[in-house]
Each structure stands twice: as structure tokens, then as C-alpha cells.
Amino acid sequence: MSEALQPLKGIRVLDLSRVLAGPWCASLLNDLGAEVIKIEMPGSGDDSRSFTPHIAGESSYFMQLNHGKKSVTLDLKTPEGLEILKQLVAQADVLVENFRPGVTKRLGIDYQTLQEINPRLVYASISGFGQQGAMAHKAAYDHIVQAYGGIMQVTGWAQGEPTRVGDAIGDVVAGLYGSWAVLAALLQRGISGKGQHLDVSMLDTMVTLQMVSLTQWIGGQPSAGRLGNAHPISAPMDSYPAQDGHIVIAVANDKLFRQLCTAMERPELAADPLYLTDPLRLANQQPLRKEIERWLADKTVSDAQALLDNAGVPASAVLRLEEILTSDYARERELVKRVQHPTAGDIAIVPQPVKMSAVTVEPSLVPPSLGEHTDSVLSEILAIDQATLTQLRAQGVI
Structure with missing residues (x-):
């Protein structure tokens, strides 16, 4: 310049x-x-x-x-x-x-x-x-x-x-x-x-x-409170344990949920009445979480990341700052x-x-x-x- x-x-x-x-x-x-x-x-x-x-x-x-x-x-x-x-x-x-x-x-x-x-x-x-x-x-x-x-x-x-x-x-x-x-x-x-x-x-x-909490307040609802790593209006959107660490999966719409089910080789979950819409998945996130945890139980974070990336599902390993700052991404x-x-x-x-x-x-x-x-x-x-x-x-x- x-x-x-x-x-x-x-x-x-x-x-x-x-x-x-x-x-x-x-x-x-x-x-x-x-x-x-x-x-x-x-x-x-x-x-x-x-x-x-x-x-x-x-x-x-x-x-x-x-x-x-x-x-x-x-x-x-x-x-x-x-x-x-x-x-x-x-x-x-x-x-x-x-x-x-x-x-x-x-x-x-x-x-x-x-x-x-x-x-x-x-x-x-x-x-x-x-x-x-x-x-x-x-x-x-x-x-x-x-x-x-x-x-x-x-x-x-x-x-x-x-x-x-x-x-x-x-x-x-x-x-x-x-x-x-x-x-x-x-x-x-x-x-x-x-x-x-x-x-x-x-x-x-x-x-x-705090945009999500603000929109809830504007809409006449109290903020969702403390949810750990879960999201107040979408599911599954949380951190999940794999064999060697945690992976975060973020599914914010029905299309992404179908893609997640494809990655898990569980297409029937996409048609399950419990999980047809985002509000339903939010209401039933505990049984859905168990399904995801069972799928991850025999996988490393890297293996799960590859499967989710290939399916177009937003996902990430949980990294330390020094890991991202020394990564290929940071260099590029x-x-x-x-x-x-x-x-x-x-x-x-x-x-x-x-x-x-x-x-x-x-x-x-x-x-x-x-x-x-x-x-x-x-x-x-x-x-x-x-x-x-x-x-x-x-x-x-x-």
C-alpha cells in the first residue's frame, strides 16, 4: 500500500x-x-x-x-x-x-x-x-x-x-x-x-x-439463562465429547439437521417426529444429544470433523488460542x-x-x-x- x-x-x-x-x-x-x-x-x-x-x-x-x-x-x-x-x-x-x-x-x-x-x-x-x-x-x-x-x-x-x-x-x-x-x-x-x-x-x-438475549426481551420473553454451551433457540448446537476431546456442532435449520443425520448415517432421525423442526429439536434436545454422543463415542475429534465437513455441517474442534494462531488458517x-x-x-x-x-x-x-x-x-x-x-x-x- x-x-x-x-x-x-x-x-x-x-x-x-x-x-x-x-x-x-x-x-x-x-x-x-x-x-x-x-x-x-x-x-x-x-x-x-x-x-x-x-x-x-x-x-x-x-x-x-x-x-x-x-x-x-x-x-x-x-x-x-x-x-x-x-x-x-x-x-x-x-x-x-x-x-x-x-x-x-x-x-x-x-x-x-x-x-x-x-x-x-x-x-x-x-x-x-x-x-x-x-x-x-x-x-x-x-x-x-x-x-x-x-x-x-x-x-x-x-x-x-x-x-x-x-x-x-x-x-x-x-x-x-x-x-x-x-x-x-x-x-x-x-x-x-x-x-x-x-x-x-x-x-x-x-x-x-447480547443480540439473542435482546431479541428475546424485545419479543416479551425472559433471556434463556445459563445453558452451558447450548443455544437458546436452536438445537443441536452444543459441544459434544469424542474420544480425544470435544467437538462443537452447530445446526440452526432443518436442512443442516438432515445433513447431520447423513453424516451420522442415521437418515431416519430426520423423519423422527421429535426432531422435525427447530423448536421440536430444542424441546427434545436431551434425547437428541444422546444420539449424537453415541455416534461420537468411537470417533476422534479429527474423524468426526472430517465427516461433518464433508456433509456441510458447521463443526469445530475446541482449540486453544495458541493452536489457532499457529495454524495453517492463521498463516493463510x-x-x-x-x-x-x-x-x-x-x-x-x-x-x-x-x-x-x-x-x-x-x-x-x-x-x-x-x-x-x-x-x-x-x-x-x-x-x-x-x-x-x-x-x-x-x-x-x-
């Missing part, structure tokens, strides 16, 4: 966020070609720089979530640091922050203040419960919004406890929605000439993640990128996964060391001379 073909080429993003939701939002913008300048506290930086595991002293957590960015250290609690940030804002397109609501106002970097400096600024605030309302100042982590958002009540086994989804989806989906909103705001700015404030609530985005899709980090050496990065036909080369994916770009950014963008940089560093501003 020539630089001109990067979708966000020429867009400058100031990333004041930390840990996951905000950094992921900004990383997605980097992956589309934006220049992302990460503002970090001198001496410590983003909290996630301390997260394990480390490669040659560099956090793999931080590197994945901040790949391709430029790191500038700046103490925003000093008058000099605040002034430098405002000068950067004057030349930026986007600002991403995930402070608790009220903090930016106390620091003097809230949207109302900064939009007076740059009316074209798109300002994205990511928080647990939004910028306004009775819960706005409540502390939040992924665990909390998963609990509040209802997803823990539909995750886990029927007789078990409410269960957190294994990864930090509350943060990830908030970052994803945040980047989506930034893109929309940039398009609108192209028409109106003005930026805007984007209020991204982790709880709001968690609610919209170029899911994992290798980059050279100045300290950590050769590392893996997984950037945004969408393949774009007019974009054939990625922007930089190398994660920054703490403060690596402070001098270059401040001198090139703000024309701050070396003597002043030296003085600011001695004062602890940068």
Missing part, C-alpha cells in the same frame, strides 16, 4: 487512555493509518507496561494494545505539560481518553475546554457507565460491566454460578465501538467542519453485544504479524483482522518504548528546541 491509500492517512490521534478499552480504540485507528501519539506519565507510563508476561522487560500486554503508536511522556499535572498538550490538541484530529468522568475537567482537558482550542476535534471518552447519570462516577472493570450488563447470567452451566466470559470483552467491545464512532464523527466533520464529543459507555456496549490469513522491537526483538502482533482490497501494506505495528518519541514529536510538531526539551526533562515535565 502506498501511504496515500491508508484510509486514515493524515489523521492525528492523541491517545490519553490506558490499559485496554481506550488503547484498543486508538490501536484500531493506527491500523487504518492514523498517526497515534500516546501520552504517558514520565517514569511510569501506561499501567499496562507493568503487566506480565514480559519480553526483555517489555510487557506483551502493552505491546499488543499499543502497537504502532508514538510514545510521548508528559506530566499533565504541571502547567508546562498541560500547555504542551493543548498545543498538540490544536494540531490533532482525535483525542481518546478513558479517565473516570470528572477527571478531565479537573485537569483542564475536558471536551468543552479543548474544543475551544480546536473546534474540529473529535473527542472520544470511554468509561464504565457513561459521562452523565447516577452511575457515571462508579468504578468499572470488565468484570463489573459483565455482571451489570447481564452477560454473566447467560454464561455458564444451568446449575452453576454466573460466569464471566473468559476474556475482557467489556473492554474490547467498548474500544471497538469507540473506533467506529470516531470514524463516523470524522465523516460528519467532513460535512459540518466541526468535531464532537463521543460518550462511550462500557455497560451500554455490553448490552448491545496473515492473522499474526512479526515486527522488530528495539528491546524485545522479534515479536508477534495481532492487528485489526479485516482484509481491505485497496489496502495491501500495513502501517507501522512496532510498539513504542516509554517516551521513545517525546523529542521527535515535540520538536517536529511544536518546534520545541533541544535546549527547552532538556529543561523540561530536568523539571520532570517530559
Whole structure:
């Protein structure tokens, strides 16, 4: 890709966020070609720089979530640091922050203040419960919004406890929605000439993640509750034991059920009155499960997968993440990128996964060391001379 073909080429993003939701939002913008300048506290930086595991002293957590960015250290609690940030804002397109609501106002970097400096600024605030309302100042982590958002009540086994989804989806989906909103705001700015404030609530985005449960609620039904690996509206759709592991089979319509019966060499099941329609299969999924388990009892996962694939039935072995990332599929899709980090050496990065036909080369994916770009950014963008940089560093501003 020539630089001109990067979708966000020429867009400058100031990333004041930390840990996951905000950094992921900004990383997605980097992956589309934006220049992302990460503002970090001198001496410590983003909290996630301390997260394990480390490669040659560099956090793999931080590197994945901040790949391709430029790191500038700046103490925003000093008058000099605040002034430098405002000068950067004057030349930026986007600002991403995930402070608790009220903090930016106390620091003097809230949207109302900064939009007076740059009316074209798109300002994205990511928080647990939004910028306004009775819960706005409540502390939040992924665990909390998963609990509040209802997803823990539909995750886990029927007789078990409410269960957190294994990864930090509350943060990830908030970052994803945040980047989506930034893109929309940039398009609108192209028409109106003005930026805007984007209020991204982790709880709001968690609610919209639960489409099946939402459709049940809209239809006047309560959510199905915890079903283990089963599906609330279709069957058979579950994980099943084979000789050497588990396989997931997903049958969502009558045609697929007939194909499953063909794979099992049990065509009579397709005509069984218990299983003629999806609602009937859902109501009778326990005897149907026993039929599938008997069929799998003498088969390996690989054998069952081959039979189901040949019959056109959606099915998959249950893999660990490292298995899929090192698979032929991942290599063919170029899911994992290798980059050279100045300290950590050769590392893996997984950037945004969408393949774009007019974009054939990625922007930089190398994660920054703490403060690596402070001098270059401040001198090139703000024309701050070396003597002043030296003085600011001695004062602890940068």
C-alpha cells in the first residue's frame, strides 16, 4: 500500500487512555493509518507496561494494545505539560481518553475546554457507565460491566454460578465501538467542519453485544439463562465429547439437521417426529444429544470433523488460542504479524483482522518504548528546541 491509500492517512490521534478499552480504540485507528501519539506519565507510563508476561522487560500486554503508536511522556499535572498538550490538541484530529468522568475537567482537558482550542476535534471518552447519570462516577472493570450488563447470567452451566466470559470483552467491545464512532464523527466533520464529543459507555456496549438475549426481551420473553454451551433457540448446537476431546456442532435449520443425520448415517432421525423442526429439536434436545454422543463415542475429534465437513455441517474442534494462531488458517490469513522491537526483538502482533482490497501494506505495528518519541514529536510538531526539551526533562515535565 502506498501511504496515500491508508484510509486514515493524515489523521492525528492523541491517545490519553490506558490499559485496554481506550488503547484498543486508538490501536484500531493506527491500523487504518492514523498517526497515534500516546501520552504517558514520565517514569511510569501506561499501567499496562507493568503487566506480565514480559519480553526483555517489555510487557506483551502493552505491546499488543499499543502497537504502532508514538510514545510521548508528559506530566499533565504541571502547567508546562498541560500547555504542551493543548498545543498538540490544536494540531490533532482525535483525542481518546478513558479517565473516570470528572477527571478531565479537573485537569483542564475536558471536551468543552479543548474544543475551544480546536473546534474540529473529535473527542472520544470511554468509561464504565457513561459521562452523565447516577452511575457515571462508579468504578468499572470488565468484570463489573459483565455482571451489570447481564452477560454473566447467560454464561455458564444451568446449575452453576454466573460466569464471566473468559476474556475482557467489556473492554474490547467498548474500544471497538469507540473506533467506529470516531470514524463516523470524522465523516460528519467532513460535512459540518466541526468535531464532537463521543460518550462511550462500557455497560451500554455490553448490552448491545447480547443480540439473542435482546431479541428475546424485545419479543416479551425472559433471556434463556445459563445453558452451558447450548443455544437458546436452536438445537443441536452444543459441544459434544469424542474420544480425544470435544467437538462443537452447530445446526440452526432443518436442512443442516438432515445433513447431520447423513453424516451420522442415521437418515431416519430426520423423519423422527421429535426432531422435525427447530423448536421440536430444542424441546427434545436431551434425547437428541444422546444420539449424537453415541455416534461420537468411537470417533476422534479429527474423524468426526472430517465427516461433518464433508456433509456441510458447521463443526469445530475446541482449540486453544495458541493452536489457532499457529495454524495453517492463521498463516493463510496473515492473522499474526512479526515486527522488530528495539528491546524485545522479534515479536508477534495481532492487528485489526479485516482484509481491505485497496489496502495491501500495513502501517507501522512496532510498539513504542516509554517516551521513545517525546523529542521527535515535540520538536517536529511544536518546534520545541533541544535546549527547552532538556529543561523540561530536568523539571520532570517530559
